[in-house]
Amino acid sequence: MDETEGDLTIGLLGPLTVRRDGSPVEVTAGRLRCLLAILALTPGRTVPYHRLGEAIWEDEAPGHLRRTLQTYAGRLRDLLGADRIGGGPHGLVLHACDEDVDAARFERLARGAGDRAQLAAALALWRGEAFEDVDCHWLAATAAPRLDAMRLETVERRIDLDLAEGRHDELIPEMEHLVAAHPLRETLWTRLLIALDRSGRGAEALDRYEGVRAALGDALGADPGPELRRLHADLLAGRPLSAGPSRPPPAAVPRQLPAAPAVFIGREDALDRLRGSDRPVRVLTGAGGVGKSTTAIHWAHRISGEYPDGQLHAELHGFSPHAAPAAPGEVLGRFLRSLGVPPREIPEDTEARTGLFRTVTADLRLLVVLDNARDAAQVRPLIPGAGSALTLITSRNPLTGLLVEHRAASIALETLNPGESHRLLAARLSAAALDREPEAAQAIIDACAGLPLALAVASARAETGPARPLADLARHLLGSGRLDALDTGEPATGVRAVLSWSYRSVGRDAARLFRLLTLAPESDASVEAAASLAGRPAAETARLLDELATARLASEHEPGRYGAHDLLRAYAVEQAEQTDPPKRRDAALRRLVLHYAHTAHAATLLLVPGRPPIDLPERGPGVTVPDLKTSAEAQTWFDAETTALLALVRECDERGWDDLVWPLAWTVTETLHRRNRWRTWMEIERIALAAAERAGNRHWQATSHRKLGRVHGNLREFDAARARFSRAQEVFAEEGDAQGEASVLKNRGYIDYLQGRHRDAAACNVAALERYERLGDRNGQADSLNNIGWSLAQVGEYDTAERHCRDALGIYRELGNGDGLAVCWDSLGFVHAARGEHSAAEDCYERALDFYESPEGNRYRAADTLVRMAENCTASGDADSARVHYGRALEILDRLGHQDAAEVRAALDALPLRGDGPGECRGRRDASMCAS
Structure with a gap:
């Protein structure tokens, strides 16, 4: 921009104001004001002519729309400066930055505000109503409600901080004004009731609740929502009111749409139907190659500004010639991570993931694009629930089920005329x-x-x-x-010919890597994985990947990870089959498996310091392994690569590579355990056992039987667990394998504990401890010592229990085993609580929880510790704190879809009311038993 044009500021949050170099500029013509306001909403970004026409004239756009808009643009240039309004073949743009427009600045400040002063600064930009004196139906119906909603959300965030600082008295007049202006907004009413109650006006709060209940019934025929009902119940019970928990916003708003099509022609009828529909789910159908994806992405970019909470995109591979349709659970996992949900909080079960996805998106204006769906079953779990989200789906099938269940709008694309x-x-x-x-x-x-x-x-x-x-x-x-x-x-x-021209433009080594990348089990791969496929150093491989990216044969989806879309992979598969002999492809795949096996093995030993390693096949030349240094790095690697690891276990099994199946399966066990993926662990361990039996390796067989017993125990299938342990113990005894025998004894103790046989559990661990001491296995000794202490604590031998647990604590501290330390702190917390030493117990539980809620931690164990914290608080008469701990535990268990949720919910419901007597402290479940 020409700097001589000077400063320009535009105000949309109230009467339209324009200032150039500090002096006011009068924009008087109605449609000119409308055009300027629309362009100012997205400064620096081109607004298409057709969209401007729809917004300014609705259904009465002039015949020569582009010429008319160019005339208006010329008038704006006269007012604002020659270079302020840009015009090209596709649309008009206001050359300004977000800081020059109060609406854009408000959105930036509001989303990034972390304290009261920042929230107040954002709200201070409002001088009235958005577009107050701009006569434009589109702005009033679309942009203004979105800004108003964000303003109210920002006000509520500021009010929450005021309430936390004790400013309830001064808030009440403002809150009365707000609920009068927005009588059906329940989130405002909840805050008013809290302010009234904290100001000593509880009776008035009850009266206001009855008023809003009647208003909602009259206007909507509905009762108040769960939060208002909770506050009402607390008022009746005389409990102090508090705002319910809320999820913090994601660190970054997801913007996952692929690049907009460079050329887009026609489809006016389909775009009109997409635009004119009010359905939250819209489906584009048609034959392959008819342009469904192009049309969907083109339209998604046009409306993306209306969905400020982000855009999610997934290629579902519904009709891919060389890739299986994407599993809804895996897509949900990616979506949840993009929306800020930590990997450790994402449940394994697809149904549970669907519920969490709908909870997270309930209040978001979100655009979800699901491309190339196979059938309704594939996309049904991926559709947000209630709220303001829009889901756009493309498919060759009509997806009739969605039309029935979701009243989806169906738009068919035909060939071009x-x-x-x-x-x-x-x-x-x-x-x-x-x-x-x-x-x-x-x-x-x-x-x-x-x-x-x-x-x-x-x-x-x-x-x-x-x-x-x-x-x-x-x-x-x-x-x-x-x-x-x-x-x-x-x-x-x-597209074969098009891809061949790009393929022929790269060098021989890059072309070979392009072909070999199709052997990767996922659609993308790390630089180290690609280097192992190619058998080359990582730095050289990174250069080859950049060469492929330049030729548009690969793309860097995130730093250090490269992949290609479905059609590129299909072409690469063809080229590989024509060019690379099977032995060469097999050798590359084995290098990839060894990359994953050695990396996962090192990561496991970082997660569990002191665990005895296993014998892996030699890494061999050409295999690259990343240098993971901490347990946090190890868990992050597992979170990114577990799906690929599981796929490679299955691939090796199908190929009959039994020498790789069992070691690779061993490496994925720990992360499956920490993420509570027991059914998946069961499947993988059965594959490993079959490979061990084919290989005739009795140690592998016995170890797999033992690990299958662990999974059965986690699933409360005790007879099956004991049968597996018996088979493992028999083989270990025959082989003279004391390490294996000790592990089985420890696992048997875990089952005894779960069945309430605490002295038997202690005896099993005493026998395991003797073997671990002969072997010099410090980690095994610590596990057994803690388990003995935990079991004895269950039968009231608290002093002996504490001594064993503290001995284990010292060994774990020596090894740097964070998971073991957390288990020990939890055990010691139980001992202190049982003695009535509630403060000491709370301290121990907090230490355990610090680890369990870290990236390396186990969310199920976190829930267990929270339950014991609640029981400790109940025993000390602190029912309010107990309620908080039970609530946090229940939230975790519900997300995991775990059967223990019912028990915790019952305990929460059974808490005494304020003033009732204390409860009792009791042990439960298995969080403080080391069963590995």
């Missing part, structure tokens, strides 16, 4: 090129049969040889049949 086909080809090749060879151009259009993908392939081929006449391309299309998409509409065949 001849005029639209000509415009698309001209947009890609230029009208002049088509005018020079009109007959050849028409032949290309006829051969492409109105299929956008085929036209894109044809134009791309012409662009790679600009000196060649179009007639050559026409003859090729009509005679050779190489563009199979013209006949079938299948994307994998239609």
Whole structure:
């Protein structure tokens, strides 16, 4: 921008104000004011002409829309400066930054505000109502409500801080004004009731509750929501009111839409139907190659500004020729992480993930694009529930079930008509090129049969040889049949020629890496994994990946991870099958497996210091392993790579690589345990056992039986667990394997404890301890010592129990085993609580919880410790704190979909009311038993 144009500020949060170099500028014409306000909403970003026309004129846009808007743009340039309004072939733009427009500045400040002063600074930008004196229906119906909603949310955040600082008395007049202006907004009423109660006006708060209950019934035919009902119950019971828990906003708003199509022609009817629908779910259907994805992404970019809480995108591979349809649970996992949910809080079960996703998105204006769906079952779990989200789905199938269940709007895409086909080809090749060879151009259009993908392939081929006449391309299309998409509409065949030109542009080594990347089990891979596939150093591989990215044969989805979309992978598979002998591909895959096995093995030993390592196949030349240094780095690696690890276990099993199956399965055990993925662990361990039996390795067999027993125990399948342990113990005894025998004894003690046989549990661990001491296994000794202490504490031998637990604590501290330390602190907390030493117990539990709630921690064990903290508080007469701890535990267990949630919910419901006597402290479940 020309700096001589000077400063420009625009106010939209109240009457329209414009100041240039500090002096006011009068914009008087109604439509000119409307145009300026719309452009100012997104400073620095082009607004398409058609969207401006819809917003300014609604259904009465002038015949020469672009010319009229350019005239208006010229008038704005006269007022604001020659370079302030830009105009191009696609739309107009206000050349300014977010700081120049109060609305954009408010959004930035409000989203980033962390304290009361910052919230107040954001709210101070409001001078009245948004677009107060701008006569524009679109602004009033679309932009203003969004800004008003954000303003109210910001006010509520500031009020919450005021309440926390004890300013309840001075808040009440403001709150009375707010509820009068927004009588159906329950979140405002909850804050008013809290302010009244804290000001000693509880009776008035009860009266106001009855008023809002009646108002909601009259207006909506509905009762107040759960939060208002909770406050009402607390008022009746004489309990102090407090705001309910809320999830903090994600650290970053997800913006996952792929790049907007460079060229987009036609589809006016489909876009009108998408725009005109009020349905929260909209489905684009049509044949392969007809342009569903392009249309969806084009429209998603047009409306993305209306969804300030983010845009999620997933390629579902519903009709991919070389990839299985994406599992809804895996997609939900990615979505939840993008929305700020820590990996440790994401449950394994798809149904539980769906519930958490709908909870997290309930109050968000979110756009969700689900591309290439196979059927309704694949997308049903991915659709947000109540709220302001919009879900846009593309599929070749009609997805009739969604039309019934979600009242989804269905829009079918047909092929382009001849005029639209000509415009698309001209947009890609230029009208002049088509005018020079009109007959050849028409032949290309006829051969492409109105299929956008085929036209894109044809134009791309012409662009790679600009000196060649179009007639050559026409003859090729009509005679050779190489563009199979013209006949079938299948994307994998239609783009083969385009991809070949990119493929041939890279060097031999990069081309080889491009082919080998298809062996990676996921759609992307780390630099180290790619280096192992290629058998080259990581630095050299990184350069090759950059070469592929430059040629658009790969993309860096996130720092250090490269992948390719479905069609690129399909083409790479074809090239690999034609170019690389099976032995070469097998060798690359084995290097990849060894990369994962050695990395996961090192990560496991970081998570559990002191655990005896296993014998792995030699790494061999060409295998790259990242240098993980801390347990946090190890768990982060597992969170990113566990899906790939599981896929490789299954791949090795299918290939009969039994020498790799069992070690690879061993490496994934610890993270499956910490993430409570017991059913998945069961599946993988059964695969490992079968491989061990085929290999005739009795140690592997016995270890798998023992680990399967652990899983059965976690699932409370005790008879199956004991049967597995018996088989393992028999083999370990025959082999003279004291380490294995000790592990089985420790695991048997875990089952005895779960069944209430505490002295038997202690005896098993005493026998295990003797073996661990002979072996010099310090980690095993600590596990057994803690387990003995825990078991004896259950039968009241508290002094002996404490001595054993403190001995274990010292060993774990020596080893640096954070998980073991947490288990010991939890055990010691129970001992102190049982003695009535409630303060000491609370301190021990807090130490355990610090680890369990860290990235390396186990959320199920965190829930167990929280329950014991609640029991300790109940025993000391602190029912309010107990209620908080039970609530946190219940939240974790509900997210995990765990059966223990019912027990905790019952304990929470049974808490005494204020003034009732204390409860009792009791042990429960298995958090303080070391069963590994």
